[in-house]
Structure formats: structure tokens, C-alpha cells
Amino acid sequence: MADCLFCKIIAGEIPSAKVYEDELCYAFNDIAPQAPTHFLVIPKAHIPSVAGIDGSNSAVVAHIFEVIAKLTKEQGIASYRVVSNIGEQAGQSVPHLHFHVLAGRDMTWPPG
Ligand code: 5GP
């Protein structure tokens, strides 16, 4: 999608610190890390948020969770949090589906 920040990152038009890439998804370090490990995993297809997932595009979500399990194992991360914010009130600032992967510090519950 032309005006989407994360589509531009996938296309290489905006630089990013790549963690992983395959034909379906892209993972990169968050520019403003909220934990010692904080990367984002995004589908290459533009989906605005979890609210845009349906039967036509949900396979990529299973794939992304496989990738998250693989990357965290490879990095020796046993405990981590996966977060996806949906909409303004929940704190979504980029309207391209993304899963935050946070690790390396104690986390609180409930989240703020
Ligand atoms: P959200 O607020 O939508 O849940 O998450 C968006 C995330 O994208 C934020 O954690 C923010 O720091 C990150 N972000 C915003 N712009 C950029 C960028 O240009 N590069 C990278 N690597 N991360 C970004």
C-alpha cells in the first residue's frame, strides 16, 4: 500500500534492522524498544490490523507465530510477550498488522 510506513520498510524504501525475512513475512527491530529484545513481525501483505483478518488471509498469522517460536528459540529466549494493538484506544500507531515480540525484562500484568 503506497502510503504505509511498514509497506515502505518491506520494500526497502525505509531502512530497518532486519531480524528475519521470508516470502510471507518480515521481522525487524523496533525503533523505540520497550524491552532489551523488541522486534516486530509483519506480513508482507498489507492488512490494517487483527481486525482485518479473515478466512482469505489468516494463514499468514499462523505462519507468523511459527516464525516467532523459531526466532525466540534461536535467540535462547524462553519467556516473552507477543502483543498486537488494534485501533487508537489500544495504542496502535501504524495501520499495518504487526506483532510486537518483547523479552529480556520482568513484565507486569495487566498491561498499561
Ligand atoms: P503500535 O504503536 O502500532 O502498536 O506499534 C508500532 C511500532 O512501530 C512502535 O513500537 C514504533 O516504535 C515502531 N515504529 C514506528 N516507526 C518505525 C520505524 O520507522 N522503524 C521501526 N523499526 N519501527 C518503527
Ligand code: ZN
Ligand atoms: Zn502496509
